[in-house]
Amino acid sequence: xxxxxxxxxxxxxxxxxxxxxxxxxxxxxxxxxxxxxxxxxxxxxxxxxxxxxxxxxxxxxxxxxxxxxxxxxxxxxxxxxxxxxxxxxxxxxxxxxxxxxxxxxxxxxxxxxxxxxxxxxxxxxxxxxxxxxxxxxxxxxxxxxxxxxxxxxxxxxxxxxxxxxxxxxxxxxxxxxxxxxxxx
Numbered sequence: 001x002x003x004x005x006x007x008x009x010x011x012x013x014x015x016x017x018x019x020x021x022x023x024x025x026x027x028x029x030x031x032x033x034x035x036x037x038x039x040x041x042x043x044x045x046x047x048x049x050x051x052x053x054x055x056x057x058x059x060x061x062x063x064x065x066x067x068x069x070x071x072x073x074x075x076x077x078x079x080x081x082x083x084x085x086x087x088x089x090x091x092x093x094x095x096x097x098x099x100x101x102x103x104x105x106x107x108x109x110x111x112x113x114x115x116x117x118x119x120x121x122x123x124x125x126x127x128x129x130x131x132x133x134x135x136x137x138x139x140x141x142x143x144x145x146x147x148x149x150x151x152x153x154x155x156x157x158x159x160x161x162x163x164x165x166x167x168x169x170x171x172x173x174x175x176x177x178x179x180x181x182x183x184x
Contacts, residue, residue: 003033004043044069048118049111050092053104057081067091067129072121074107076100091125 008015022028037043040062044050050066050073057063063085066073075082077094086092093111095103111118130136151158155177162170 001031002043002047003031004037004040005035007033007035040065041069044071047071049074049108051075051104051108052079052082054082055079060085064129064132067125068132070122070126072111072118072125074104074111076103085128087124087128091121091128093121 008018010016010019022031034043044066047066047069048071050063050071052060052063052073052075054060055076055078057079058081060081063073063075063082067085073082073086073092075086075092075094077083077088077096083094086094088094093107095107097103097106111121159170159174162173
C-alpha cells in the first residue's frame with residue numbers, strides 16, 4: 001500500500017494508534033508513506049484502488065482525478081462530497097456502519113479480492129469523470145452566464161419561470177422590483 005499526501009504527525013493520537021496496528025500485525029513492510037507528490041498521474045497509473053478517508057469534503061478533486069484514471073474509489077458513505085462522486089456499487093464503494101474501520105476493511109477486502117469488480121467500477125468511474133471534463137464544465141458555465149444575461153434583459157421571463165416554481169417568491173420578487181408586469 002502506498003500513502004501519498006501529508007506525512008503523518010506521529011505525535012498525534014490517531015497516527016500513534018495506526019502505528020500500533022501496523023506494529024501488532026507486522027505491516028510496516030507492506031506500507032510506503034510517500035508524502036506529497038506532484039506526479040499523481042503516475043501514482044494513479046500504478047494503483048488498483050483509490051482510498052479517501054476524509055470525513056468531510058466539498059468536491060474532492062482527488063476522487064475526480066482517480067476516476068479519470070479509471071480507479072475505483074473507497075470512501076465513507078457519510079462524507080459529503082465524497083458520497084456524491086462515489087456511487088456505491090457503481091463506480092466504487094462507500095463504507096458505512098457504526099465502526100468506520102470495519103466498514104473500510106470490508107469495502108477494501110471486497111475490491112482487493114475481485115479484479116473483475118475493480119475493473120468494472122474503474123470503467124464506470126472513468127465514464128462518470130467525463131462529466132467533469134474541462135470543456136463540458138466551461139460550456140455549462142457559459143450557458144449559465146448567457147442565461148443570466150438573458151434574464152437581466154427579459155425580467156418577464158424570469159418572473160414567469162419563478163412563478164411556475166414558487167409563485168409566492170415570484171410575486172415577492174415582482175413587488176421588490178417595483179413592476180406590475182408578471183409576464184408578457
